Amino acid sequence: xxxxxxxxxxxxxxxxxxxxxxKFGDVGVNTLGNIIKTYGKINIPxxxxxxxxxxxxxxxxxPVENPIASFGKCSEVSQGKDTTTGHWEMVGLRxxxxxxxxxxxxxxxxxxxxxSKTGRKVVGNKPASGTAILEELGEHHMKTKDVIVYTxxxxxxxxxxxxxxxxxxxxxxxCKIAREIMRGDNAVARIIARPFxxxxxxxxxxxxxxxxxxxxxxxxxxxxxKNKGLDVxxxxxxxxIFNGKGITEAVHTKSNMDGVDKTIEYIKKENKGLIFTNxxxxxxxxxxxxxxxxxxxxxxxxxxxxxxxxENMRDEDILILTADHGNDPTYKGTDHTREYVxxxxxxxxxxxxxxxGIRKTFADIGATVADIxxxxxxxxxxxxxxxxxx
Ligand SMILES: O=P(O)(O)O[C@H]1O[C@H](CO)[C@@H](O)[C@H]1O
Ligand SMILES: [Mn+2]
Ligand SMILES: [Mn+2]
Numbered sequence: 001x002x003x004x005x006x007x008x009x010x011x012x013x014x015x016x017x018x019x020x021x022x023k024f025g026d027v028g029v030n031t032l033g034n035i036i037k038t039y040g041k042i043n044i045p046x047x048x049x050x051x052x053x054x055x056x057x058x059x060x061x062x063p064v065e066n067p068i069a070s071f072g073k074c075s076e077v078s079q080g081k082d083t084t085t086g087h088w089e090m091v092g093l094r095x096x097x098x099x100x101x102x103x104x105x106x107x108x109x110x111x112x113x114x115x116s117k118t119g120r121k122v123v124g125n126k127p128a129s130g131t132a133i134l135e136e137l138g139e140h141h142m143k144t145k146d147v148i149v150y151t152x153x154x155x156x157x158x159x160x161x162x163x164x165x166x167x168x169x170x171x172x173x174x175c176k177i178a179r180e181i182m183r184g185d186n187a188v189a190r191i192i193a194r195p196f197x198x199x200x201x202x203x204x205x206x207x208x209x210x211x212x213x214x215x216x217x218x219x220x221x222x223x224x225x226k227n228k229g230l231d232v233x234x235x236x237x238x239x240x241i242f243n244g245k246g247i248t249e250a251v252h253t254k255s256n257m258d259g260v261d262k263t264i265e266y267i268k269k270e271n272k273g274l275i276f277t278n279x280x281x282x283x284x285x286x287x288x289x290x291x292x293x294x295x296x297x298x299x300x301x302x303x304x305x306x307x308x309x310x311e312n313m314r315d316e317d318i319l320i321l322t323a324d325h326g327n328d329p330t331y332k333g334t335d336h337t338r339e340y341v342x343x344x345x346x347x348x349x350x351x352x353x354x355x356x357g358i359r360k361t362f363a364d365i366g367a368t369v370a371d372i373x374x375x376x377x378x379x380x381x382x383x384x385x386x387x388x389x390x
Pocket of ligand 1: 083128129130131151152153154156158192284288334335
């Protein structure tokens with residue numbers, strides 16, 4: 001049987017400050033570590049067995065004697081701490097020039113162009129937390145049908161609209177118009193549709209969020225794997241993060257647990273190559289909301305599903321758990337945090353207990369995946385396949 005890799009990104013589950021985190025305004029950040037510290041201990045027996053506590057410098061979980069996985073952590077070299085940057089680096093691209101951000105909102109000309117092309121007026125136009133801005137402007141939007149445009153510390157142009165006020169299709173259409181406007185000098189990493197429902201004081205965002213990314217500017221290992229005739233199956237927001245480039249099949253998800261379900265469904269199916277999953281609730285539902293308890297519960301909930309993932313794997317399958325940046329819910333503000341990400345690799349054909357140390361770049365993961373699948377290696381990153389395969 002062909003080898004298959006299941007690469008699962010636990011969105012924002014970082015494991016501690018990088019040497020350059022201070023430059024990003026992040027001191028003492030440690031998403032998983034600080035959550036554990038808040039409670040003394042959390043219930044993650046499976047991550048513990050895999051060796052999360054054996055990772056160099058991650059001291060919030062006690063190391064185990066015989067971890068069932070190989071373990072390590074990766075540094076981010078790209079100049080950013082957002083989802084796009086993290087995932088692109090992971091598959092072999094380096095983002096040397098940070099994506100453009102708009103800390104004072106978007107220039108007047110951009111808003112005017114957007115208004116004239118969409119036929120809708122804009123309110124907001126500033127950096128904001130997505131839930132706070134609904135409290136502030138949701139009611140106004142419902143009365144006037146003006147759309148709420150906002151940004152954040154990330155390179156994003158976000159459009160919020162009530163699903164019963166503006167049909168989803170129109171919202172997605174507006175995102176496509178914004179995507180065309182926000183290119184060249186104004187190339188934001190993502191345009192994001194933020195539909196919501198409910199009544200003033202009780203608004204909730206729905207799972208119909210869509211991200212409209214830029215194309216990765218070069219081929220990644222996803223293209224290399226696809227070009228070999230293998231499957232590249234995207235679960236959750238992976239398809240959006242790469243704007244579909246290098247992906248052969250995709251499914252969107254409603255929640256972390258739905259993401260795990262759909263990943264397991266694909267593990268059970270006949271396919272070969274890569275199953276690439278992103279579990280975004282950690283980040284969007286808990287990290288940005290600075291909801292420590294919610295984040296802790298979400299990690300415990302994921303941990304509890306690990307045995308089921310493993311039981312469904314074929315002998316040739318290789319599972320990699322990692323993350324794309326941090327989002328420490330105990331830290332000030334509501335933004336991502338610059339952190340190391342964990343790497344845990346498990347499979348019947350993978351050696352257990354190998355310490356992969358501190359890898360210089362997330363791209364080591366992509367290089368290793370390409371190497372395992374016999375695809376062209378990325379320009380960046382060093383494969384550690386020879387260290388881990390039996
Ligand atoms: O506050 P919300 O809308 O969840 O925004 C968060 O989600 C967006 C994309 O990750 C970023 O802007 C981030 O700040
Ligand atoms: Mn992310
Ligand atoms: Mn985020």
